[in-house]
Amino acid sequence: MQLRRSPLLLAAAVALLLAACSPSAPPPVEREPYDASASADARRIEADVRFLADDLLEGREAGTRGHALASLYVAQRFRATGLAPAGEDGYYQAVPMLxxxxxxxxxxxxxxxxxxxxxxxxxxxxxxxxxxxxxxxxxxxxxxxxxxxxxxxxxxxxxxxxxxxxxxxxxxxxxxxxxxxxxxxxxxxxxxxxxxxxxxxxxxxxxxxxxxxxxxxxxxxxxxxxxxxxxxxxxxxxxxxxxxxxxxxxxxxxxxxxxxxxxxxxxxxxxxxxxxxxxxxxxxxxxxxxxxxxxxxxxAPAESRNVVGRLAGSDPTLAAEHVVFSAHLDHVGIGAPVDGDAIYNGALDNALGVAIMLEAAKRLAQSDAPPKRSILFVAVTAEEKGLLGAEWFARHPTVAPGSLVANINMDMPVLLAPTTDAVPVGIEHSSLQPLVEAAAREVGVALSPDPVPEESIFVRSDQYAFIRSGVPSVYLVGGYTGRDGVDARAINGAFLREHYHRPGDDASQPIRYDDAARLARLNAVIGQKVADTPERPRWNDGDFFGEHFGSTAMPAEPAVNASAPE
CATH class of the missing domain: 3.50.30.30 (Glucose Oxidase; domain 1)
Structure with a gap:
């Protein structure tokens, strides 16, 4: 609909423009530092994080307008990347909740x-x-x-x-x-x-x-x-x-x-x-x-949504199977103020994980050798409420039941110090291990063991929903081996003590977007190798999770993982 222009409105607009251009008007303030030397992939990741972790989205709590805006943004990024809609309603899969x-x-x-x-x-x-x-x-x-x-x-x-x-x-x-x-x-x-x-x-x-x-x-x-x-x-x-x-x-x-x-x-x-x-x-x-x-x-009833994009496989047979990338889009929203700030932005947890997944999707979509298996990219909701979005998708996949062969999850990569490594949590459980190791050699990144196995993080993020459905999974987080004498372990520990699930987890942190770009490359190479290997990934013989969940998939109904903190 075209609006009739009012002379008063035009005069006001001209006055504002002249005021902005007058010598007395203060120059615009650049709130966000710009690194001109950063690579294009690092800048793309940074741009995604700065949007998803902005105060405008009010912490992206599942079921809120802020999360709906975030899911709209990710759906359009999927579209721009060339991923096909793979939800139930375009890119979206509704997740019914109470x-x-x-x-x-x-x-x-x-x-x-x-x-x-x-x-x-x-x-x-x-x-x-x-x-x-x-x-x-x-x-x-x-x-x-x-x-x-x-x-x-x-x-x-x-x-x-x-x-x-x-x-x-x-x-x-x-x-x-x-x-x-x-x-x-x-x-x-x-x-x-x-x-x-x-x-x-x-x-x-x-x-x-x-x-x-x-x-x-x-x-x-x-x-x-x-x-x-x-x-x-x-x-x-x-x-x-x-x-x-x-x-x-x-x-x-x-x-x-x-x-x-x-x-x-x-x-x-x-x-x-x-x-x-x-x-x-x-x-x-x-x-x-x-x-x-x-x-x-x-x-009260509530609803949120997963965002699902699909990159079709190139092999006539293997294309019917799917490798699933996942990263949770939600955070914890608005809460008790800390130093006057009540918005829990969730920059590392997990805007950065989503941004890395988006960059991995771009790399795979533009690969010179298209992956043989199809690949799904799922920005899941309500991880912070107990892995609910991932649980719903694993029990109600938007593709053929039984076609999910592996899950690669990305959650809260703490990338605040320059590092030389990454941590593939759960690598030892399945035949994904040699593929992840080969990908790391190709990218030139060292793989370190889980530094806090007592925290049991392999069952505390969205990969556990896929594990419960019998799907071999790996969960990649940032490294702990610092470069140039930097104590990355201490810096990561300080984040967990001072900013995890607090308003301080925002985009003002010194996020290492170069390391994030490297992690995106690693994820993409892992996805390519899993998609191209002739054998379907399997649990290792005698593995606890394989024996408990892998022999048969869980019933095709949603079930909440209550082990994750809400």
């Missing part, structure tokens, strides 16, 4: 022992988890301490041995025994598996107690500062939440400082239990007294 928020009014945590009642303080000492099944949940029952809530008879460990959990509220610590190998410890430490075990044994509630070690890594005060932020779960066709263990009426969390109020009873002390937990000598026991828990939740 959104739940805690309501403080009516929440209760009261311990009764020997005729005396002790009420814990909301937020300061405890928080209830949201409940996706009912807005008003209550339970009153005796308690039982179940250690870490781990049932692993094949490893000679059972925290439930000799304990009656039915009809009781289970009290437990996070984690899994340190003597377990990394993979099994990661699996058994996940909240999902713990809640599954408790539900199967007839528990009616659960209380997770933080230890001093937990809070050394993630302070209670920082974690609860955003207690009003919504949680999400995938939504079934009938409107109910998936994978939420409704038999557990209330699930709550208690701080390490408040642990003695709950655990100092019957000859036991919280601090001694903390020590036993660290030493691997923890044993469960009936916990004296009863507990009254109440939690209120506001529940």
């Amino acid at each position: 959104e739940a928020r805690r309501v403080e009014t009516g929440a209760r945590f009261v311990v009764e022992r020997a005729g005396r009642e002790l009420a814990l303080r909301y937020r300061d000492q405890y928080l209830p988890d949201v409940n996706f099944n009912t807005g008003d949940a209550k339970v009153e029952a005796p308690m039982v301490f179940v250690g870490q809530g781990v049932h692993a008879p094949a490893l000679g460990h059972d925290d439930f041995e000799g304990l009656d959990v039915r009809g009781r509220v289970a009290v437990l610590f996070n984690g899994a025994p340190a003597r377990f190998d990394t993979d099994r410890r990661a699996f058994h430490a996940s909240q999902r598996e713990k809640l599954r075990e408790l539900s199967a044994r007839g528990a009616v509630g659960a209380i997770f107690v933080a230890t001093d070690r937990d809070e050394a890594r993630s302070p209670w005060a920082r974690g609860v500062a955003n207690w009003e932020r919504p949680s999400m779960r995938l939504r079934d066709a009938d409107g109910t939440a998936l994978d939420t263990f409704p038999d557990l009426k209330v699930v709550a969390r208690v701080s390490a400082a408040a642990a003695p109020l709950l655990l100092d009873a019957g000859g036991h002390e919280a601090r001694a239990l903390f020590e036993a937990n660290a030493a691997g000598t923890l044993r469960g026991f009936p916990l004296p007294g009863t507990v009254r828990l109440a939690a209120r939740t506001r529940i």
Whole structure:
């Protein structure tokens, strides 16, 4: 529609133009430094990061307008790159969810022992988890301490041995025994598996107690500062939440400082239990007294979307199979202010990962030798809510079921120091290893082992959704070997302590876009090699994840990964 021009509007526009051009007008301020010496691929990655991590997008929380803008941007970048739409609605795949928020009014945590009642303080000492099944949940029952809530008879460990959990509220610590190998410890430490075990044994509630070690890594005060932020779960066709263990009426969390109020009873002390937990000598026991828990939740339907582009394979047979690149587009949105800033921009987590995936897509789309298998590029939503977008896509792929052969994930590459290496997390699990190693040699980048295997990051990002569907996966993160004497490990550690999931993770950080471009080249070469190898990637013989998930794909229904922090 053409608008009629008003003389007054034209006069105002001319006045503004003259004011801008007058000698007294201040020169424009360049807010973003420009590196004229940067390579074209580094500049493209930087441009993507600066848009996706801009305040305009308000932290890209799943289900918000900011995330919708980000997904529109990525869809158009896919289009410009030459990727075909591969969603259900053009480039988009809708992800149905439920959104739940805690309501403080009516929440209760009261311990009764020997005729005396002790009420814990909301937020300061405890928080209830949201409940996706009912807005008003209550339970009153005796308690039982179940250690870490781990049932692993094949490893000679059972925290439930000799304990009656039915009809009781289970009290437990996070984690899994340190003597377990990394993979099994990661699996058994996940909240999902713990809640599954408790539900199967007839528990009616659960209380997770933080230890001093937990809070050394993630302070209670920082974690609860955003207690009003919504949680999400995938939504079934009938409107109910998936994978939420409704038999557990209330699930709550208690701080390490408040642990003695709950655990100092019957000859036991919280601090001694903390020590036993660290030493691997923890044993469960009936916990004296009863507990009254109440939690209120506001529940509403929500929706977000994955963005899916496809590069068609060149081989008539192999083109029916798909290598999947993934990177989560969402971050955590607007939260508690830190130094006056309430926008959690998520530059490294994971605007940079998405930008690297976009650059890898460009390189593959322009390859002189088109990949033989087809390649999907998926910017997934709601990773920060529990891997929900990836879980939905893995269970409801927009291509033929069973055609996904490998996943290459990119999440939070911490590239703040010049490095010579990259870390391919999970490389040892499958036949992807020699392909990744060959790609690294070709690009000229060293491969380093996971520097923090105890953090179990192989099950804490979107690749785990594909793993659960039986798809071999690898997760690439930035390196730790600094160039020119730089202590990259220390710089990376400072980011995790000071900026991870905080407003300081923004585009003002000294991001090494040259290293990001190198990581994009590595991803592209890996994708080419996986797409071109005649054999379909497979799990290694005897691999834990291959044995647990690889023999048959999980049922074709979405399921939430509860092991990831929300």
